[in-house]
Amino acid sequence: MIYIIDHKDSFTHNVVHQFENFDDVTCDNYNDINENKLNKSKVIVFSPGPGSPKDYPVSSDIYKKFKGKKKIIGICLGFQQILHCEKGKIIEQRKIYHGYQSKIKVTSENSLFKKNRKFNVGRYHSLKLKEPFVAKNFEITMRCAISNVAMAIENNNEKIYGFQFHPESFLTENGNLLIKKILSA
Amino acid sequence: MIKKNYLQDLNNSKKPFIIYKAGKGFDLYTDFSKKIILTNNNIEKFINVDTQLKSKKKETDLFIGFFGYEILNNLIGVKVKRQKGLKFPKGIFYKPETKLKIPIKLDYKPIKIIKSNKLFKININRESYKLIFDKFKKKIKSGETYQIKICTKYSNKTQIDALDFFCRLVKSNMAPEAFMIKDKNYSIISCSPENLINKNNNFITTKPIAGTLKKTKKLNKIKALIFFKKNIKESKEHNMIVDMERSDLSRICKSGSVKILRKKIVEEYKDLYHYVSLIGGRLKDNISSLDIIKAMMPGGSVIGCPKISTLNLLNAQEKESRNIYTGSFGYIKSNGDMRFNIIIRSILNYKNNSEISVASGVVIDSNAKHEFNENYIKGKALMDLYK
Numbered sequence: 001m002i003y004i005i006d007h008k009d010s011f012t013h014n015v016v017h018q019f020e021n022f023d024d025v026t027c028d029n030y031n032d033i034n035e036n037k038l039n040k041s042k043v044i045v046f047s048p049g050p051g052s053p054k055d056y057p058v059s060s061d062i063y064k065k066f067k068g069k070k071k072i073i074g075i076c077l078g079f080q081q082i083l084h085c086e087k088g089k090i091i092e093q094r095k096i097y098h099g100y101q102s103k104i105k106v107t108s109e110n111s112l113f114k115k116n117r118k119f120n121v122g123r124y125h126s127l128k129l130k131e132p133f134v135a136k137n138f139e140i141t142m143r144c145a146i147s148n149v150a151m152a153i154e155n156n157n158e159k160i161y162g163f164q165f166h167p168e169s170f171l172t173e174n175g176n177l178l179i180k181k182i183l184s185a
Numbered sequence: 186m187i188k189k190n191y192l193q194d195l196n197n198s199k200k201p202f203i204i205y206k207a208g209k210g211f212d213l214y215t216d217f218s219k220k221i222i223l224t225n226n227n228i229e230k231f232i233n234v235d236t237q238l239k240s241k242k243k244e245t246d247l248f249i250g251f252f253g254y255e256i257l258n259n260l261i262g263v264k265v266k267r268q269k270g271l272k273f274p275k276g277i278f279y280k281p282e283t284k285l286k287i288p289i290k291l292d293y294k295p296i297k298i299i300k301s302n303k304l305f306k307i308n309i310n311r312e313s314y315k316l317i318f319d320k321f322k323k324k325i326k327s328g329e330t331y332q333i334k335i336c337t338k339y340s341n342k343t344q345i346d347a348l349d350f351f352c353r354l355v356k357s358n359m360a361p362e363a364f365m366i367k368d369k370n371y372s373i374i375s376c377s378p379e380n381l382i383n384k385n386n387n388f389i390t391t392k393p394i395a396g397t398l399k400k401t402k403k404l405n406k407i408k409a410l411i412f413f414k415k416n417i418k419e420s421k422e423h424n425m426i427v428d429m430e431r432s433d434l435s436r437i438c439k440s441g442s443v444k445i446l447r448k449k450i451v452e453e454y455k456d457l458y459h460y461v462s463l464i465g466g467r468l469k470d471n472i473s474s475l476d477i478i479k480a481m482m483p484g485g486s487v488i489g490c491p492k493i494s495t496l497n498l499l500n501a502q503e504k505e506s507r508n509i510y511t512g513s514f515g516y517i518k519s520n521g522d523m524r525f526n527i528i529i530r531s532i533l534n535y536k537n538n539s540e541i542s543v544a545s546g547v548v549i550d551s552n553a554k555h556e557f558n559e560n561y562i563k564g565k566a567l568m569d570l571y572k
Binding site: 010014 | 325326327328329330331332420421422423424425427428429431432433434435436440441443445448485490491492493494495548549
């Protein structure tokens with residue numbers, strides 16, 4: 001079972017439907033966590049949402065508790081939540097991407113995805129990861145083809161994955177394939 | 186067909202009635218046997234129980250009316266602090282015993298024409314608008330909202346002939362969700378273009394509008410589409426609304442059934458072009474009318490995104506009640522089918538106080554002066570009816 005933690009976003013149920021393609025999904029609000037279901041789940045997903053990771057200490061605690069024990073996936077705010085827990089700095093960016101379709105590129109040999117592949121994705125973020133960012137076992141594997149901003153992280157050792165863009169958006173090409181690959185990794 | 190002078194006689198009889206755009210003409214509802222004034226205490230029972238009449242076959246087996254903005258917030262657990270305003274009911278529904286089809290050309294001539302040259306008061310002037318605008322822009326930068334709609338309100342104290350207003354309004358600004366309500370102490374007149382819920386059996390659609398372009402002689406439908414596609418700001422706003430409505434529907438629909446049926450098309454109206462999408466899905470089993478209303482209302486395209494945090498920002502800011510504005514008007518049939526719009530481009534006249542609210546969106550690249558003027562243009566067609 002996949003447990004999705006909703007940060008009161010207006011895109012979360014797109015994420016739910018996307019993951020339901022592959023497994024049973026339970027989705028609860030971050031301030032209404034069902035411990036029993038959370039413990040039983042195989043995968044934890046941190047949803048997109050407004051604000052910044054420091055607004056959601058409950059999600060940070062869950063991340064730290066289950067890191068290395070379950071597969072963890074973060075989308076947009078969820079991606080930043082993972083980075084925040086790994087001592088990454090999340091900062092405002094000058095150009096803001098809300099409802100924006102842009103090209104991103106796979107930049108690492110070690111990614112589950114083929115290096116140099118480019119594709120269109122939907123983006124909804126005003127914040128970004130401040131670089132350089134270094135954390136054990138983590139690698140930035142995708143970047144914005146124009147601005148070079150970090151778009152994905154992969155930690156294949158501990159099975160932690162994050163996307164700054166929205167795989168569930170109608171603006172993203174092959175979003176389902178992306179999730180399928182991460183879930184079967 | 187209705188009798189000659191039917192509308193005239195109905196209007197003179199002082200009987201409450203409702204007119205709602207349907208198909209090629211209008212439906213008229215009257216002879217109300219029940220009138221339910223909604224409160225936070227009775228709304229859930231109203232939606233899930235009271236609307237379930239025993240008879241489900243007749244054309245009049247339905248409740249028709251409106252939900253105001255505040256009660257829709259409360260329904261999804263969002264608080265609205267005490268606000269100034271008219272103390273107008275939070276929602277009213279009627280059970281009609283008569284439903285008639287009436288032609289698109291409304292046959293009504295007012296006995297005496299009421300005109301008013303009184304100026305409309307605006308609740309937020311240009312300077313305060315700019316302050317709110319800048320404040321919300323900061324909230325966009327910090328990620329608390331991605332898009333937010335600032336509402337301004339024009340008000341006036343005049344008696345109006347609601348039916349005359351409605352006839353003139355639809356003559357110049359016909360819209361697929363146009364409606365009017367006339368009751369003893371209030372009336373609502375609206376040329377809403379936007380359908381929020383259309384539910385038949387287990388199939389549900391929503392048709393958000395994000396993007397409006399005023400018609401000019403040089404424009405046509407194809408050029409309007411090119412304009413919208415090239416305009417990054419309009420595209421981004423529209424994309425956001427499409428993903429948000431997909432998510433609202435996904436909450437109540439079967440997994441994998443939510444589809445964009447018409448993606449980013451242009452619809453042509455008398456004076457403008459709208460950038461529109463149509464999204465639909467198949468409802469999960471055991472979804473109640475209340476579940477549907479809570480998932481879809483208040484309609485996202487007129488609020489901003491994400492819905493909850495944006496509503497909280499708006500409610501902390503707004504000192505005056507929105508009343509009907511950005512609520513929903515429509516009906517729930519006793520078999521569970523429903524049709525609801527989003528109440529915009531509307532006049533509320535309550536105890537001879539008129540209110541016209543308008544809103545336009547703040548995204549990161551909008552401009553305060555432009556949006557303030559945009560609001561004025563949106564309200565002008567309605568204010569002109571008073572002249």
